[in-house]
Amino acid sequence: MSQSRSTLQFQSSQSLEIDQSQVKQFLQEIETDPMGGWLNLPQDYGRSEFKRIKKTAQAIQTNSEYLVCIGIGGSYLGHRAVIDALQPQSPTKVLYAGNSLSPRELDNLFAKLDDKDFSINVISKSGTTTEPAIAFRFLKEKLFARYGDRAASRIYATTDASFGALHNEAVQNNYSRFTVPNNIGGRYSVLTAVGLLPLAVSGVDIDQLMSGAARELLALRSSLDHDTLDSLPAVQYAYMRHSLYQSGLETEVFATFEPCLREFGEWWKQLFGESEGKQHQGILPTSVVYTTGLHSLGQYLQDGRRNIFETMLEFTTASGPDFQIPSIANNPDGLGYLEGMKLSDINQKALQATVDAHRNGGIPVLEIISPELDIINLGRLIYFFELACALSAKLSGVNPFDQPGVEDYKTRMFELLGRTS
Numbered sequence: 001m002s003q004s005r006s007t008l009q010f011q012s013s014q015s016l017e018i019d020q021s022q023v024k025q026f027l028q029e030i031e032t033d034p035m036g037g038w039l040n041l042p043q044d045y046g047r048s049e050f051k052r053i054k055k056t057a058q059a060i061q062t063n064s065e066y067l068v069c070i071g072i073g074g075s076y077l078g079h080r081a082v083i084d085a086l087q088p089q090s091p092t093k094v095l096y097a098g099n100s101l102s103p104r105e106l107d108n109l110f111a112k113l114d115d116k117d118f119s120i121n122v123i124s125k126s127g128t129t130t131e132p133a134i135a136f137r138f139l140k141e142k143l144f145a146r147y148g149d150r151a152a153s154r155i156y157a158t159t160d161a162s163f164g165a166l167h168n169e170a171v172q173n174n175y176s177r178f179t180v181p182n183n184i185g186g187r188y189s190v191l192t193a194v195g196l197l198p199l200a201v202s203g204v205d206i207d208q209l210m211s212g213a214a215r216e217l218l219a220l221r222s223s224l225d226h227d228t229l230d231s232l233p234a235v236q237y238a239y240m241r242h243s244l245y246q247s248g249l250e251t252e253v254f255a256t257f258e259p260c261l262r263e264f265g266e267w268w269k270q271l272f273g274e275s276e277g278k279q280h281q282g283i284l285p286t287s288v289v290y291t292t293g294l295h296s297l298g299q300y301l302q303d304g305r306r307n308i309f310e311t312m313l314e315f316t317t318a319s320g321p322d323f324q325i326p327s328i329a330n331n332p333d334g335l336g337y338l339e340g341m342k343l344s345d346i347n348q349k350a351l352q353a354t355v356d357a358h359r360n361g362g363i364p365v366l367e368i369i370s371p372e373l374d375i376i377n378l379g380r381l382i383y384f385f386e387l388a389c390a391l392s393a394k395l396s397g398v399n400p401f402d403q404p405g406v407e408d409y410k411t412r413m414f415e416l417l418g419r420t421s
């Protein structure tokens with residue numbers, strides 16, 4: 001089960017039956033779903049807003065050392081994942097707020113902003129989410145104290161085109177506005193202004209990101225045209241994880257050997273957790289970064305309960321910096337056999353060893369294999385996981401695009417806080 005090396009590949013040691021007519025049916029349902037706008041987004045996205053995003057990003061880079069992105073869940077995890085993965089160069093660093101209610105967190109953020117020029121990108125599709133709304137109050141206060149009348153020109157609001165408290169405030173105060181399309185939900189929104197403005201500010205080439213995602217969309221369309229949906233890696237991944245779930249494996253561990261993908265794991269967990277965990281069913285998604293995780297969760301995976309499968313994100317080509325193990329006289333640490341070897345090769349051997357050990361220990365390992373870790377392939381991976389997630393939720397018979405369970409804590413919190421309206 002594999003594709004050519006220049007595309008994403010999916011590999012697993014289990015065999016799989018895929019009903020192509022069912023996949024087609026699911027795709028039709030997604031395409032016509034009021035929240036299915038992400039499916040064709042890599043080709044359908046609004047070019048004029050895209051241009052405005054790039055222009056605005058340049059303006060922010062000229063006047064701000066920091067852009068504070070206020071948002072929670074799907075309103076920040078996607079761009080944070082890409083920025084952490086690529087660590088791009090930019091005069092403006094992106095900081096985050098509004099994803100917790102911790103005073104310590106806010107205090108740490110304020111300490112960073114002292115004496116620094118900054119702007120705010122407040123991101124909320126509904127425009128009414130409590131955590132970002134509270135953070136926005138604090139940050140507005142700071143911004144107005146610093147810039148007075150000019151403060152409003154440093155506020156960028158990404159929200160619904162016509163509804164919500166944030167939309168109304170932005171219109172009244174003339175903040176620059178960007179749109180969360182009404183047919184795309186938070187966790188599927190990284191390729192909209194939600195992710196694109198912070199990414200462009202951080203120095204990510206958003207044209208390349210979109211072109212990576214567009215390649216996956218083209219691969220999907222081509223498999224539809226040629227009746228080869230059963231060999232599309234995202235489809236294979238969705239069906240394999242569903243089949244493992246049906247066989248009793250209830251936990252999926254998303255694993256990577258690149259610490260810069262830790263936040264990608266957070267985005268992945270939100271995407272799958274909020275899309276699938278419904279009606280008292282769904283795979284529990286968790287994530288781990290190796291090799292550090294081999295010295296913690298690794299023990300559980302090798303030797304704990306056998307109710308787990310693992311999804312390993314791998315890269316075929318080592319790109320970026322590399323190091324050779326230096327020679328030392330008298331071999332004091334016993335590592336002489338590694339002298340001259342590249343660190344990336346050792347990391348790769350650790351990966352192979354882990355896949356082998358976990359498979360031998362009875363853990364099914366699903367491998368998602370990408371060409372190098374770069375912006376194009378991150379664009380591909382974002383689309384790949386969105387597609388796999390929506391199909392996977394469809395296989396379980398749940399709506400991939402709602403999150404009714406999130407309301408319960410809010411209702412109770414509002415009661416405790418004495419909200420009256």
Ligand code: PA5
Nearest residue numbers: 073074075124125126129186187
């Ligand atoms: O994926 C989702 O829909 C959620 O995680 C939302 O992104 C999150 O709750 C934030 O919502 P909003 O953008 O409306 O503030």
